[in-house]
Amino acid sequence: MKISAFHLMPHRELPADFEQRYPSVWVTPPWWELADARRVGQYYNWTLDELLHAARAGFDGVCTNEHHQNAYGFMPSPNLMGSVLAKLTNDLDVAIVQMGMTLPTTSPPVRVAEEYGMLDCISGGRLVAGLPLGSPMDVNLAYGITPMEHRERYREAFDLVLKAWQAKEIFAWNGKYFQLGQVNLWPRPIQQPHPPVWVPGSGSISTFDFATDKNVCYCFLSYSGARAATSMMNGYWEVVAKKGLPRNPYRAGFLQLVAVSETDAQAETDYARHVEYFYHKCLHVPPHWFAPPGNQDYRSLLAFNRNPVRRAENPKTLRYRDFVDKGYVIAGSPATVRDRLIEEVVKGLHVGNLMLLVQIGSMPHELTLKNIDLLAAEVLPALREIWDDEGWENHWWPERLRKVREPKIEERHGYAGARRA
Amino acid sequence: MTTKLPRRATATVWQGRVRLGLQVDGQGPAVVFFDGPWGLTWGAFLDALARPFTVYAPEHPGTTPGEPDTVLEIDNLWDLVLCYDEMLDELGLSEVAFVGHSFGAMIACEVAALRPARARRLVLLDPIGLWRDDAPVTNWMLVGPQELPEHVFRDPQSPAAKELFSIPDDPEAGALARTRLMWAMGATGKFIWPIPDKGLAKRIHRIRAVDTLLVWGADDRLVPRVYAEEFARRLSRTRTEVVEDAGHAPHLEQPAATARVVEAFLRG
Numbered sequence: 001m002k003i004s005a006f007h008l009m010p011h012r013e014l015p016a017d018f019e020q021r022y023p024s025v026w027v028t029p030p031w032w033e034l035a036d037a038r039r040v041g042q043y044y045n046w047t048l049d050e051l052l053h054a055a056r057a058g059f060d061g062v063c064t065n066e067h068h069q070n071a072y073g074f075m076p077s078p079n080l081m082g083s084v085l086a087k088l089t090n091d092l093d094v095a096i097v098q099m100g101m102t103l104p105t106t107s108p109p110v111r112v113a114e115e116y117g118m119l120d121c122i123s124g125g126r127l128v129a130g131l132p133l134g135s136p137m138d139v140n141l142a143y144g145i146t147p148m149e150h151r152e153r154y155r156e157a158f159d160l161v162l163k164a165w166q167a168k169e170i171f172a173w174n175g176k177y178f179q180l181g182q183v184n185l186w187p188r189p190i191q192q193p194h195p196p197v198w199v200p201g202s203g204s205i206s207t208f209d210f211a212t213d214k215n216v217c218y219c220f221l222s223y224s225g226a227r228a229a230t231s232m233m234n235g236y237w238e239v240v241a242k243k244g245l246p247r248n249p250y251r252a253g254f255l256q257l258v259a260v261s262e263t264d265a266q267a268e269t270d271y272a273r274h275v276e277y278f279y280h281k282c283l284h285v286p287p288h289w290f291a292p293p294g295n296q297d298y299r300s301l302l303a304f305n306r307n308p309v310r311r312a313e314n315p316k317t318l319r320y321r322d323f324v325d326k327g328y329v330i331a332g333s334p335a336t337v338r339d340r341l342i343e344e345v346v347k348g349l350h351v352g353n354l355m356l357l358v359q360i361g362s363m364p365h366e367l368t369l370k371n372i373d374l375l376a377a378e379v380l381p382a383l384r385e386i387w388d389d390e391g392w393e394n395h396w397w398p399e400r401l402r403k404v405r406e407p408k409i410e411e412r413h414g415y416a417g418a419r420r421a
Numbered sequence: 422m423t424t425k426l427p428r429r430a431t432a433t434v435w436q437g438r439v440r441l442g443l444q445v446d447g448q449g450p451a452v453v454f455f456d457g458p459w460g461l462t463w464g465a466f467l468d469a470l471a472r473p474f475t476v477y478a479p480e481h482p483g484t485t486p487g488e489p490d491t492v493l494e495i496d497n498l499w500d501l502v503l504c505y506d507e508m509l510d511e512l513g514l515s516e517v518a519f520v521g522h523s524f525g526a527m528i529a530c531e532v533a534a535l536r537p538a539r540a541r542r543l544v545l546l547d548p549i550g551l552w553r554d555d556a557p558v559t560n561w562m563l564v565g566p567q568e569l570p571e572h573v574f575r576d577p578q579s580p581a582a583k584e585l586f587s588i589p590d591d592p593e594a595g596a597l598a599r600t601r602l603m604w605a606m607g608a609t610g611k612f613i614w615p616i617p618d619k620g621l622a623k624r625i626h627r628i629r630a631v632d633t634l635l636v637w638g639a640d641d642r643l644v645p646r647v648y649a650e651e652f653a654r655r656l657s658r659t660r661t662e663v664v665e666d667a668g669h670a671p672h673l674e675q676p677a678a679t680a681r682v683v684e685a686f687l688r689g
Contacts, residue, residue, distance in 0.1 A: 141563065146614040148492070148607050176496065288565045294607025294614075298489035301603055305596035 001346065001383050002397055004061030004097050005054035005372065006255055006355040008073030009047045009081075010282055011035065012362045019284040019316070026070040026137040026285045034071060046365045047075075048084055053369055054358060055085070057376035060405055061095035061128065063355055066102045067135070068142040072282040079115045086123035093405050095398055096123050097355075099200060099219070100130025104150055105143040108178050109157035113164040113185055120189035126398050129195040130219075131158055133207075136295050137285065148294030151206075153177045158214070165194040196396040198253055198353070203232040204300060208239040217353055217396035219253030223283065223315075225327030226256065226344040233349040249352035249387050250394040256345050257357045259331035260374040267331045270367060271360070272320035275329050278361030279315040329360070334378035341383060352387055352394060427463050427471070427478070434507035438494045441508050442485035444478045447471030450541075451517040452687065453509070454478040455525030455532075457670065458561070459573075459585055460605035466672040469680035470520070473688065477517075479508060481525075483608030486601070492608040498619050501612055502531045509539065518687050520544040522672060523644070524609045527621060534627040543633040544683050547641050547669050548652060552618035556645040562610050566599075575640040575668040585673065625655045633659045634686040636679060638667035660686070 014034065015021070022029055051062040062085050064078040075081055078098050086096045096119060101112045112131070120127040133154045139145045145153065156175045163171065163183075170184040189195050197216040201207035211218035218236055222229050233252065240247060259275065261267035296304065315328070323329045330340045345351060356375065359368040384404060394402050427446035434441060444463050452474040454467060461480045470476050482504070483492030495501050505528065509517065518541045521529030526548030533540035549558055561572060570577035570586045586602070588595045613619065633656050635649050646663075653659045662682045664671035672679040 140614070144615045146611055147562075148611040286565060289563065292607075293562045293603050293605075293610050298483075298600065298604050302596060302600045305599045306593070 001352060001354060001386050002060040002095070002250075002394060003354045003356060003380055003383060004063050004095065005051055005059045005358045006063040006065075006099070007047050007051055007359055008065065008067075008282075008357070009043060009075045010073050010278075010359075010361060011040075011071035012043060012364065013039070014071060014277070014281050014362075018281045022284075024285050024289070025072045025282055026067075026289070027141045028069075029071050044081075046368075047359070048081065050359055050365065050368050050372065051081075051085055052088055054372045054376070055089045055092050055094040057372055058380060058405065059094065059356075059372075059376060060401070061097040062089070063097040063099050063130075065099045065130075066132070066138070068138045070137070079119060082119050083122065086119050086126070089126075090122075090124060093126075093401050095126050095128050095401055097128040097198070098130050099198065099221070099355075100132055102132055102134035102138060103157040103161070104134055104139050104145050104153040106157070108180055109160050110164050110180065110183060110185060112157070113161045114187070116161075116195060117165070117185060117187040117189045120191055120195050121187050125190035125195075125400055127189065127191065127195045128198055128396070128398065130198045130200065131161065131216075132200045135290070136292050137289055140292050140295060141289060146294070147292045149177070150295055151297075155210070162194060162197075165189060191398060196398065198396060200253075203229075203235075204296075205235065205239070206297075206300070208236045211236075212239055212243050212245060217251055217253050219255070219353070219355070221255045221355075223255075223257065223279075223328060225329070226254070226348050227327045229254070229349060233351075237350060246392075247350070248392045248395075249350050249390075250392055250396050252349065252351045253353035253355060253396075254345060254349055254351040255355040255357060256341065257329040257360055258337055258341070258371070258375065258379075259329055259360060260334055260337050260371055260379060261331075262333065264332040264336055267333065267336075268320060270370075271329075271331055271363070274361045274363040274367075275320050275323055275331070276361075279318065279323060279328070282361055283315060334374055337375075338379045338382045341379065342386065346383060346386055352392065353396060354383070427467070427476075430477075430512075432479075432508040432511045434504050434511060435494060435500075439482060439491055439504050440485075440488065441482065441491075441504065442480040442488070443508075444480070445476065447473075447475045449474045451514050452476050453514065453517045453519050453529075455505075455519070455521040455528045456481065457523035457525050458606050458609040460484050460601055462585060462673075464581070464584070464673060465676035466680050466683075469676065470684060470687075473684060474518070477512065477514070479505065481528075481605070481609050484601070484605045489604055489608075492611060498531065498612045501528070502535055505532045506535055515539060516541050518542040518544070520546070520683065520687075521548065522546040523549055523669065524613060524617075526550070527613070527617065527619075530621055530625060530628065533631065534621075534624045537627050537631065540628060540631045542687055543628065543631050544636065544686065545633065545652060546636045546672055546679070547638055547644050548635075548648070549613065549617040549644055550619070550621040551648055551651045552616060553647060553651065556647045558617055558645075558648075559643045560615065561643055562606050562614070572642050573669045574674055575638065575666060576674070579674055581670070581673040581676075585670075622655070625652075629655070629657050631656070631658065632686075634683065635659055635661040636671055636682065637661065637663050638669055638671040638674065639663050639665045640667065641669045643669045
């Protein structure tokens with residue numbers, strides 16, 4: 001198993017009546033009413049400190065991501081964060097997992113290839129290159145890309161980035177969306193022929209095909225837990241089987257919200273309000289913005305309209321215990337979290353690259369560090385060797401980091417102890 | 422009331438890759454009607470125009486039932502305008518009056534500006550195509566399906582609003598109706614996202630001398646009425662009519678009153 005700490009960098013102090021007062025957490029929340037730049041500077045520094053803490057505590061990777069114009073998670077440039085993390089983890093066997101720089105909004109897309117090349121060079125070949133499509137709120141609403149062109153633009157950019165990394169000769173790119181007369185990338189990544197590529201998806205069959213055709217790791221970034229994802233991930237593994245590819249668990253990634261405390265009851269005391277803050281405020285978006293006209297092709301749209309049951313339930317009607325019962329969040333004592341992660345997520349979905357959202361909604365810094373410490377010390381060790389007996393190679397992980405990471409116990413506890421002192 | 426359905430026609434253009442569907446009816450001089458962004462519905466307004474005129478109403482690429490992917494053959498506004506120009510050639514229409522609504526009114530301006538000699542007259546019903554920072558046009562593609570009727574119509578309970586936006590109870594018919602409406606917005610939105618100003622202000626001088634009627638619904642909640650002045654000051658021969666008790670689609674909400682002023686203008 002490879003287990004990474006994922007962070008959204010949310011606004012942690014939205015007003016209690018946020019979702020009543022404002023129409024959306026994304027695109028339209030008014031900065032001048034809701035945020036303060038000095039305080040936001042503190043959020044960014046906490047975020048970096050929390051991810052670094054996870055790296056030192058024993059996580060295998062640290063994940064950043066790109067979003068725009070929102071209070072839900074505002075790292076407009078994941079590579080600024082990734083650059084700090086790469087430099088400060090150079091003494092650790094930790095992957096820098098960029099989940100990542102949004103392809104359709106980066107123009108020209110060779111910029112993605114260049115910046116990832118820089119990160120791979122700075123980190124000594126520890127980059128995982130996430131190549132996301134981007135959400136409609138980011139790509140269509142905030143960054144003005146025509147919904148009907150969103151996916152086609154993505155696919156062209158994807159091919160251009162992969163070619164720019166690998167081409168031995170200077171080449172011309174005469175695309176529909178991008179034209180470049182002479183592509184000659186500086187720098188090239190250390191990892192050859194290119195860094196491992198992860199593609200996040202949300203369950204559409206066309207992305208299953210894309211991920212398997214391109215031989216990348218398909219990552220389901222879910223907020224609804226493993227139970228809600230089972231039929232979808234089964235669909236992915238069916239596509240893998242149909243194409244005659246090995247059922248390698250590292251071909252799949254999954255994001256799970258986790259909250260660990262000393263006991264199940266203490267977890268509720270510690271985390272209930274932060275979990276509710278996340279689902280009630282951070283996901284407060286008009287539902288139709290997730291699919292503006294033209295964003296889905298005609299057949300997908302018709303299939304969706306024929307099966308409205310696939311629409312997710314409204315999380316605003318749920319409370320902490322519902323989120324835990326349904327598996328949206330796996331929370332409780334280390335034993336509870338360990339057992340549920342293994343059964344529901346890792347084995348249930350057949351996942352080798354696990355991402356854990358360690359900071360949820362309004363969770364303060366100290367509580368986030370506690371969550372990370374308990375995960376690293378009491379949960380991760382039980383997960384690490386899960387797939388080892390089957391002998392799979394994690395082709396989607398930096399080669400130099402593929403062996404099992406064994407951090408020195410005193411180093412880990414030393415860091416945690418120093419913080420608490 | 423509609424007594425008979427318009428007949429269907431097609432025009433194959435763009436090296437054979439784009440088949441445009443049209444609805445055609447009436448007798449007399451040619452009127453080409455470019456519809457708005459919600460899919461062509463032939464109603465009382467076009468019936469009225471189809472008495473003294475032959476009305477040719479093309480369906481925007483992708484909105485013809487059964488042919489959603491046609492729009493994927495057309496990359497941008499320039500391609501779309503040329504496709505319509507080829508369509509008019511194929512139909513043998515060397516001189517026509519253009520009538521357009523909303524997105525279709527912008528297309529009417531662009532097609533006319535490509536070949537001004539073809540445009541006998543121009544009627545723009547609540548057109549888009551220009552932009553003022555102090556009076557932004559509402560992006561209807563970001564309005565929720567529940568709220569859309571009240572943005573387009575003065576009275577969202579009116580029969581016209583129900584005809585355009587109501588979803589049938591039958592699950593399959595409902596799924597198709599939802600999909601067609603959404604796809605029609607996507608297929609037209611492709612040419613105007615995210616701001617419906619694609620350079621018409623630079624090209625509109627080419628139709629400055631064309632007699633133009635501007636028609637505005639008195640309660641248009643999508644396109645503020647200041648745009649009537651924006652169009653009028655760029656065109657030398659315009660008249661503006663305001664239709665009472667109508668929103669962004671006066672020809673659907675007040676078909677008789679709208680047809681009266683349009684027909685009188687086109688006959689004049």
